[in-house]
Amino acid sequence: MGLILSLLIVLSSFIAYQVYRIQCQRNEIVRRNECGTVVQHWTLEPFTGFDFQIKMHMSIPFLHQLHQRYRHTFQVGTLISHPALITTAKENICGINSSKDFGVEPMRLPGMEYFCGKGFITTDGDTWNHSKRMLRPSFDGSNLRDLSILRDEIDTLLESLPKDGSASDLQPLLYTAFLNSALYFVLGVLPSQISNDAPLTAEKFVKSFHGALVYSMFRTVLGRAWKLLPQARYIQTCATAHKFIDFYVEKALQEHDHNDITRCKRSLMKDLASQTDDKAYIRYQVIQGMMAAQDTTSELLTNAFFLLARNSEYWTRLHTEIVEAGDERFEVDRLIASKLISNILLETLRICPIFPLIGRVALRDTKLPVGGGLQQDLPVFVPQGTKVVMSYYSVHRNESVFGDDVETFRPDRWDDIHPAQWEFMAFGGGNRTCLGRQKALIEASYVLARFGHAFEGIRSMDSREWQGELKMTCKSANGCKVAFY
Structure with a gap:
């Protein structure tokens, strides 16, 4: 019993020393970059702040209540990972949304790529730019007014x-009304028009699509921990949804090859088929389009x-x-x-x-204009890999x-x-x-x-x-x- 107690004391001392060392390192980086320290909110689970992540998604007013306590910027203290930075300051929101220093790919792509690939929802930089350019024709004035x-x-x-x-x-x-409308906008068909030789009925496709979407969102929230969970059901659900989309990708490409695309009703898929014959790429852009429009x-x-x-x-x-x-x-x-x-x-x-909070990840070491110091008017140092969350509900x-x-x-x-x-x-x-x-x-x-x-x-x-x-x-x-x- 005495040996166990001694080991616990040693372990606790080691953890305390590591926490102190990490905090000193963080404070030194902040000082060296001429930034201010940010007020801390400590979570019940102090190592990764996982309980904070769950509550943030489960209770929409939660962040607003914390902002009333801490003002416009605070960070969630953690012992292992980078502290998450939470802000409503318009200067910071401008910096996060306008700078190439922040993105979504490290946060979204690992958990979502199997289902929806690389596109405007899951990537940054050139890949994101290319995806957006490919989708833009579907949002021209005449198409929106129909x-x-x-x-x-x-x-x-x-x-x-x-x-x-x-x-x-x-x-x-x-x-249901907007799902049907979205299916037509994206695929060019209504559920009642689904071809008899399609691999799935509209109902089965919608069920598999939403199953895969829920799994993907759950994987994104869990971060790297999702790898510890069984994957077979997720893979099967994604494969079912992919099979249906691939059927209509093939049809769109055939119509384009036979110059039938101009006489067919516009759809996002047909617009993509007129720009590329990469079937997997079209599939993933269509899925991401449905995710955004559903x-x-x-x-x-x-x-x-x-x-x-x-x-x-x-x-x-x-x-x-x-x-x-x-x-x-x-x-x-x-x-x-x-x-x-x-x-x-x-x-x-x-x-x-509709989007009460939006998260980004620092793609490189960078700064935000305000949030540091007692008056929260000093710059904030943001190390690469730090997650920043903007509470639009509170804004x-x-x-x-x-x-x-x-x-x-x-x-x-x-x-x-x-x-x-x-x-x-x-x-x-x-x-x-x-x-x-x-x-x-x-x-x-x-x-x-x-x-x-x-x-x-x-x-x-x-x-x-x-x-x-x-x-x-x-x-x-x-x-x-x-x-x-």
């Missing part, structure tokens, strides 16, 4: 809703309806505006020009951002920018406020600004107008407050249970 597929999906959705004030959960209904707009609308149902005066104004707009009420130009619709969407994105609750009622849904505030470039981050910024921003706003505006025209009123059928559930995007954990009349 709402014919979405119109049919919303027709079906509206017909399915009860008109007697009964409750409906809009979240799965909007998800539920972003549907969740924006789910959150908008959730908030409108609790603030019905805005719905009354929406209904009146759409009814009085006449025959051009659903024209894209008129929708874009609607200040009320724009304000509703911006306020929804402010309160319930959107800056009272000096948005007013002192930041938790209140008040779309009219956008008539008077003018956030600077790095103070409102609904669509990101800098090098990785969302490529589909215009597409999402046009489609969301159209759906709001259709619902506003169809129904005089809306009311909430759920007393619970909005709660976020973060996976690839942030969705409402409790759905959107409302009634129309």
Whole structure:
């Protein structure tokens, strides 16, 4: 017993010495680079801060609460890995999003490459630039303004809703409508048009796609620890999704070889097939395109309806505006020009951002402009490999920018406020600004107008407050249970 106690004392002393030595080294690096020390938040699991990572993803307001305690910049103290740096300072957000010193590849590619390869979601530098250039033609004006597929999906959705004030959960209904629309945008086919000789039905493909996506997200959160888990089920799920995509890649390439591409409906896959015959490359760009498009707009609308149902005066104004707009009420130009619709969407994105936090990794030793010292006005040294997290949920609750009622849904505030470039981050910024921003706003505006025209009123059928559930995007954990009349 005495020997065990002695060994524990020696081990504890060694760990304490190593912690002290590492901290001294970090402090010396900070001093040598003329930077300030950053306030520390210590976690329950002090070696890697894994419990902090889990809580950060499980509780959306968590980082905002810590920012209220530590102000705009703090770091998560760890004993083994680099401390994670958390910031909401607009100077830092600008630096992280605009500099080539920060990227995503070390954080995302190891866990996601098997499923979705190298593309604009998983890489940096030249590979990322090439992927973005290949995808850009699919987001030209004419393609974004074609709402014919979405119109049919919303027709079906509206017909399915009860008109007697009964409750409906809009979240799965909007998800299905936009999934079908996204499939058409990406693959050029609707689920009802899936070829009989396709290797999977649309339902089986969607199931395998989302299974592989969830596994990939889980692997990314775990970091290197995912290698300790069984891989067989993940590999099989990815292979199933790949088989379906590869079938349509082959068809797109055949159509292009026979000069049929011009008479076929535009799709992201067909645009890619006109630029390259690399089947694996097309497959992975298509998957990443689906990952980006699958539920972003549907969740924006789910959150908008959730908030409108609790603030019905805005719905009354929406209904009146759409009814009085006449025959051009659903024209894209008129929708874009609607200040009320724009304000509703911006306020929804402010309160319930689709991406409430965004992480980057320092690709080399670098600095951030502010966050160090007692006043947090000194530069911060960021060693290579450090993870930095920007809490956009907290950025959107800056009272000096948005007013002192930041938790209140008040779309009219956008008539008077003018956030600077790095103070409102609904669509990101800098090098990785969302490529589909215009597409999402046009489609969301159209759906709001259709619902506003169809129904005089809306009311909430759920007393619970909005709660976020973060996976690839942030969705409402409790759905959107409302009634129309």
